[in-house]
Amino acid sequence: MSKKGIVFFDVDGTLIDWTKGISKPTESTKRSIKKLKENGYITMLATGRPKNGINKDLAALNFDGYIGSNGAYIEMNNKVLLDEALDNKLLKEILEFLEDNKITYMLEGQNINYVADLKDRKLLDFIEGASLGIENFTEDWNRDTVKTVKIIVLGESEKEYKLAAERFKGSNLALMGNAAFGAFEIFDSKYSKGYGISRLLEILDIDRERTYAFGDGENDVEMFQVVKHGIAMGGYHKKLEQYAYDFTEDVKNEGITKGLEKLGLI
Secondary structure, three states: OOOOEEEEEOOEOOOEEHHHOEOOOOHHHHHHHHHHHHOOEEEEEEOOOOHHHOOHHHHOOOOOEEEEHHHOEEEEOOEEEEEOOOOHHHHHHHHHHHHHOOOEEEEEOOOOEEEOOOOOHHHHHHHHHOOOOHHHEEOOOOOOOOOOOEEEEEOOOHHHHHHHHHHOOOOOEEEEEEHHHOEEEEEEOOOOHHHHHHHHHHHHOOOHHHEEEEEOOHHHHHHHHHOOEEEEOOOOOHHHHHHOOEEOOOOOOOHHHHHHHHHOOO
């Protein structure tokens, strides 16, 4: 591998922060990633989002590729290296549980997302708030054949989370998200950003000493466990702290630029 190394970037809370109104990368972040590429580093997104969640502002950063859906999907230089999905029998069990409890959900697909009702107000607010694009959603799908890795659950409180946790206790499913607000993800526990990154590093044969990652969330823990240098953004999830190599500032205060400069990568 002739490149100097590889740098992975989380999206939400790292490259952007839609909860604080920063829906696209800052100009400083754009310049820093461009400089990083010029300096000979491979740049990759590593996100819980599926392929269709990589909007034009993120695509404009010209990453070499991305790991999506928490490690279940890998694409590099426009070539798909990994594309896995939930077993449809298991998926139907999950959907029946959610529907029986009248809980709003969406299924993430790589090219499009699947929902039961595009007029659902809770769903529409989520799509708008996360800048996901209504054009990336459809009601036209079959649960026997649909291909999805992750179910996003949009509840109203901790009640929905507790119900799901109890229902699927002892299974291979994982729940992750903000239980207090009811919004959380259901997915196969084997998938993580660390899973996808490990697969990619094997393919590219890159020395772990030359691996870097920026993240802020609970789903970045496994990523930090795999790379040598995990940099926690300001406002990071408390579970991330013990796995961080170092720390930087938040999106608003140009954490990417400051972190890359501190590492000497730009």
